[in-house]
Amino acid sequence: MPLELFNTLSGKVEPVYASDGANVRMYCCGPTVYDYGHIGNFRTFLHVDALRRVLAMLGHSVRHVMNVTDVDDKIIRNAGAAGQPIDVYTKKFTDAFFEDSDALGVERPEAIAMATENIDGMVALIERLAAQDIAYKAEGGSWYFRIAKFPEYGKLSKKDFEGIEDGARVDVDEYDKDAARDFALWKATRPGETGWDTPLGAGRPGWHIECSAMAMKYLGDSFDLHAGGEDLMFPHHENEIAQSESATHQPFARHWFHVRFLLVEGRKMSKSDGNFYTLRDLLLKGYRASAIRFLLLSVPYRHQLNFTFDGLTESTNAIDRLRTFHTRVRDGKWAEGTDPALALAIHEGDLAYTHALCSDLNTAEARAAIFDVLRAVNTAADKGTLLRAEAEATLTLLAKFDSVFAVLEDRDAELTRAALAWAQREDREADASLVATLSLSDEDIDKLVAARTLAKKQRNFAKADALRQELLDKGIVLEDSKDGVRWKRK
RNA sequence: GCACCGAUGGCGAAGUGGCUAACGCGCUGGUCUGCAAAACCAGUAUUCAUGGGUUCAAAUCCCAUUCGGUGCUCCA
Numbered sequence: 001m002p003l004e005l006f007n008t009l010s011g012k013v014e015p016v017y018a019s020d021g022a023n024v025r026m027y028c029c030g031p032t033v034y035d036y037g038h039i040g041n042f043r044t045f046l047h048v049d050a051l052r053r054v055l056a057m058l059g060h061s062v063r064h065v066m067n068v069t070d071v072d073d074k075i076i077r078n079a080g081a082a083g084q085p086i087d088v089y090t091k092k093f094t095d096a097f098f099e100d101s102d103a104l105g106v107e108r109p110e111a112i113a114m115a116t117e118n119i120d121g122m123v124a125l126i127e128r129l130a131a132q133d134i135a136y137k138a139e140g141g142s143w144y145f146r147i148a149k150f151p152e153y154g155k156l157s158k159k160d161f162e163g164i165e166d167g168a169r170v171d172v173d174e175y176d177k178d179a180a181r182d183f184a185l186w187k188a189t190r191p192g193e194t195g196w197d198t199p200l201g202a203g204r205p206g207w208h209i210e211c212s213a214m215a216m217k218y219l220g221d222s223f224d225l226h227a228g229g230e231d232l233m234f235p236h237h238e239n240e241i242a243q244s245e246s247a248t249h250q251p252f253a254r255h256w257f258h259v260r261f262l263l264v265e266g267r268k269m270s271k272s273d274g275n276f277y278t279l280r281d282l283l284l285k286g287y288r289a290s291a292i293r294f295l296l297l298s299v300p301y302r303h304q305l306n307f308t309f310d311g312l313t314e315s316t317n318a319i320d321r322l323r324t325f326h327t328r329v330r331d332g333k334w335a336e337g338t339d340p341a342l343a344l345a346i347h348e349g350d351l352a353y354t355h356a357l358c359s360d361l362n363t364a365e366a367r368a369a370i371f372d373v374l375r376a377v378n379t380a381a382d383k384g385t386l387l388r389a390e391a392e393a394t395l396t397l398l399a400k401f402d403s404v405f406a407v408l409e410d411r412d413a414e415l416t417r418a419a420l421a422w423a424q425r426e427d428r429e430a431d432a433s434l435v436a437t438l439s440l441s442d443e444d445i446d447k448l449v450a451a452r453t454l455a456k457k458q459r460n461f462a463k464a465d466a467l468r469q470e471l472l473d474k475g476i477v478l479e480d481s482k483d484g485v486r487w488k489r490k
Numbered sequence: 491g492c493a494c495c496g497a498u499g500g501c502g503a504a505g506u507g508g509c510u511a512a513c514g515c516g517c518u519g520g521u522c523u524g525c526a527a528a529a530c531c532a533g534u535a536u537u538c539a540u541g542g543g544u545u546c547a548a549a550u551c552c553c554a555u556u557c558g559g560u561g562c563u564c565c566a
Contacts, residue, residue, distance in 0.1 A: 029566080031566085032564095032565090037566090038566085039566095040565090040566050041565095041566045042566080043566070044566040045566080072564095073564080074564075157561080157562095158493085158494085159493085159561090159562080207564095228566070229565080229566030230560075230561085230566080231560085231561075231564095231565055231566065232565085232566070233561080234561065234562075235562095235563090236565095258566095259566070260495085260559095260560085260566095261559080261560070261565095261566070262566090263558090263559070266558080266559095267558095267559095268559075268560090295502090298502080298503080298514085299502080299503070300503095300504090302495095303495095303496080303503090304495080304496070304558090304559060304560085305502095306502080308501085308502080310501060310502080310515085310516095311501080311502055311515090313515080313516095314501075314502060314514065314515040314516085315502095315514090315515085316515095317514085317515060317516090318514055318515065320528095321514085321515095321528090321529095324528065324529080325529090328528090328529080356504090362504075364502095364503055364504055364512095364513075364514090365503095365504055365505085365512080365513080367503095367504095367513070367514075368503090368504065368512055368513035368514075369512095369513085370513090371512095371513055371514065372512085372513075375530085378529060378530065379529090379530060379531085381529080381530090382521095382522090382529060382530050382531095383530085456524085459524075461524060461525070464524095464525095465525075465526085468526080468527095477527065477528095478526085478527065479526095479527050479528050480523075480526080480527070480528085481527095481528075481529095486527095486528085
């Protein structure tokens with residue numbers, strides 16, 4: 001079954017495939033490392049992660065490249081304010097970005113392209129454009145792209161620039177450009193700023209040329225898919241197309257994948273509204289990394305997602321149910337045999353799951369298919385009719401589910417501990433009850449649980465209940481089953 | 491202002507012309523349990539923002555209105 005995705009360029013849902021017959025070559029615009037990533041950033045990276053994981057699930061080999069923008073105006077400004085060289089400043093946030101990505105289960109792309117390590121390629125591309133008189137140097141020493149030379153400009157964002165008067169909205173300061181919409185390829189260095197001495201003159205690359213140069217370096221002039229947040233469609237991606245296709249006279253990326261923005265508690269996320277959250281903020285409030293991943297992934301990428309704390313609680317509970325179920329099927333003792341009706345239900349769940357993901361990455365429907373199977377198998381297990389064959393089929397399906405959603409393995413306590421350690425180093429506040437819960441080690445908990453089990457055996461229920469309450473107060477929930485006592489952190 | 495997208499139960503959300511409107515969370519009752527928890531069972535929208543229209547048939551198509559969001563400028 002092919003994966004079909006909406007293509008912004010064509011406006012249609014189309015199959016994704018490897019045009020070179022070997023790898024699906026995809027490029028995703030990565031972070032600009034001037035601050036910690038927020039959950040809006042990660043929504044995009046999480047859906048690109050789901051995309052690459054679905055491709056892998058379907059048997060494709062993927063070559064995924066992501067850039068890191070480690071030089072731009074904001075970085076230069078912030079590094080200057082912090083009194084740091086830009087490479088020191090950006091390293092901190094680059095490292096933080098990958099730590100956060102790991103915490104959220106985002107797989108590493110096959111290649112990470114750092115802007116500052118690819119200046120040569122950008123200069124070469126600009127020179128190639130200059131040879132065709134598409135790039136030109138303006139009075140201040142900066143280079144611009146001559147949009148008039150690319151008649152298809154606007155084909156991605158479906159903008160019609162006919163009738164837009166040149167100069168109609170031009171800033172007074174920008175008289176050195178030939179036309180108002182012409183965008184910067186190379187920005188001349190101003191005194192005291194970071195720059196590179198190149199045949200173009202001293203300066204630094206514009207943001208758009210970075211992605212064009214690096215995508216083509218790693219993936220070739222023409223490749224399969226280009227991804228990013230919806231805001232990048234214009235002007236960033238439009239400009240990438242203009243630059244690349246002007247240079248190569250070939251289609252740049254065939255398929256364009258754009259992830260919509262999220263809202264937080266029904267409002268646009270913004271620092272001034274106080275609803276701006278980084279991953280670290282949420283971990284320190286006591287929310288789990290897995291719940292954040294699951295919530296951000298549960299709403300399909302083409303829909304706006306309203307991120308709420310209630311939603312996070314919902315996701316936490318849903319994951320608990322999935323994990324409990326997984327453990328139950330994996331660790332239970334199931335008699336030999338098979339039950340055709342249940343086998344069929346699992347098979348149909350598998351088909352529905354795969355079909356949903358292939359249908360424009362419908363993660364909500366895929367999730368629903370798994371819960372249908374969960375209920376059917378739990379019912380059978382309760383009735384004593386779950387047999388070995390179906391238990392194994394269920395585990396296989398769960399593994400397939402987790403190859404995309406990646407929430408079954410519980411790394412949450414460990415990740416939250418890491419966030420707490422970071423908060424301590426950086427002198428940031430963390431939720432007090434969270435600190436208390438995590439201060440209790442697994443060994444301490446096991447001891448208390450054992451004491452309670454002993455009290456229970458002696459039918460000293462008052463003492464047993466007191467111990468259970470003590471654990472609950474510290475965020476530990478107990479579950480008694482025939483196979484013994486399980487505990488988990490709330 | 492111009493352009494585009496969305497509005498489905500208490501909450502999140504699937505479904506884009508045709509069976510009783512998925513699924514998750516929550517809530518209520520039951521089973522199980524020393525009591526809980528977990529799990530299961532039953533119940534929880536006669537109805538899909540509002541008004542009109544097309545059709546044998548609409549949550550799904552068309553028009554209008556209201557509300558929310560986005561782009562046009564740095565932004566995932």
